[in-house]
Amino acid sequence: MNGWQEDYRSRVEQELERLLPPVGGELYAGVVDAMRYSLLGGGKRIRPLLLMEFCRLCGGDPYGVLPWACALEMIHTYSLIHDDLPCMDDDDMRRGRASCHKVYGEATALLAGDALLTMAFETAANPEYAAVVGAQRALSASWELAKAAGAHGMVGGQQIDLSSEGRGVSLDELRKMDECKTGALIRAAARMGCILGGCTPERLSAATEYAGAIGLAFQIVDDILDVTGTAEALGKPVRSDMERDKATYVSLLGVGEAEREANRLTEKAVAALEVFGGEADGLRELAQQLAGRKS
């Protein structure tokens, strides 16, 4: 029943390879190598999957919107590269491999992040791809992406994270941080899919609710796995939140209540899909699967 995920994922991998600048040759080959290393370094590709499937549910061609699906992954990857830098979380491992700056140095990693962020918008605004869905929808999708990634979204969440380390943080603040830091881009994935597919306001709103709920659940499960998981399964060190004295759902609620909250959110996400009928079974399954994941 996961066939659609495999299919989408393999098309995303191919499209990422196609969109990236080729290896070597240019004087700036260093930054291209670093971009390729991080963008092609694995990952669940959840955001592209959401975009493509919501596009299909709204009547669009999921393969026709692959460039936007990949733009999401470029933004996600840039945020991981910058987040791992010494002046941020100073993480040496990511997705089971050395983080970008450990391999290419800080300066090139910084530039690779900048280049991937920029490439996302280059991809999203390419008139050739826009011709498939029309300039109006392409522009709206670009706008959703930028809003989600910027100061009121992902970057804002990072800033809240920075300013909350080592001090007492309430559950409300933690939720606000996660809604920005990881939630905004996941919501944008669903919304962009709907917009590119050509949806009704009712469907856009249902998709936003679904994505908001799985985004938060995803973060809670992340916090739980940081305590209960293994470095081997996760591809990065565990107990890192505790070591940094970071407030998490687990530190505020305990593992048991955090698990119950993740389950409640997953049920909420599944319920939000009602308007899409049986066609949305793949997304129901995805929500369950993310809540139950071990890595």
Place this chain on the structure above:
Amino acid sequence: MNGWQEDYRSRVEQELERLLPPVGGELYAGVVDAMRYSLLGGGKRIRPLLLMEFCRLCGGDPYGVLPWACALEMIHTYSLIHDDLPCMDDDDMRRGRASCHKVYGEATALLAGDALLTMAFETAANPEYAAVVGAQRALSASWELAKAAGAHGMVGGQQIDLSSEGRGVSLDELRKMDECKTGALIRAAARMGCILGGCTPERLSAATEYAGAIGLAFQIVDDILDVTGTAEALGKPVRSDMERDKATYVSLLGVGEAEREANRLTEKAVAALEVFGGEADGLRELAQQLAGRKS
């Protein structure tokens, strides 16, 4: 005769203030403060002026395209913030004030750069502004902006710069670096103005030639001022290129030949404007003024 520059510049300052998130309140106020500090911290606003004036020359309303003019300045400012970071040029001063990371710390400066880069594309893709020029032109302008800022443009130029420090660099390599690092965004400014104004291919090509020539001249004058200027006039330390053992037009050609090259490029730029007739006198004057500047 500089009245148009003053007028455009003051409108750009107002528009930047309008587009930026307001001070305070939000949990992520720190990054907003840093964005405001750097974006409103002065500068010549050359790129916005080019965009607005080429838009006017192509029959568009220069004030109707202010958001795109400001988007250019957001990208320019982000590149300065990241360029000043310790892992890059490690500069403490910028535009006569402490650089962003000296005031807000490295992590917040990194995020402020990320947020400004993202905000440029949020602004460029905003459907409300696009309604003024049409989605098609808005999307094309966004695409130009992204191509100029990315791995084949500004970021690529930074990478060439990184990899060229401390080794022998030919004049051709130096030119390629500058065409990417500073030239690409200046060309994009002119091209976006033409595209948003609704131009003929002939005018777009003339504008590209003009901007390519003043962009390179601008960089050569920068290199000359680093040797002959004062820190007071420039608002940043002088002789920095020499200290870093960086190849420049001055180190490769000497001051005299570098000056002649800047003048040749300025003449070339002025000549490229012929297709625009007497209407382009403001841009002719701008080219002369940039070549003769002392800061």
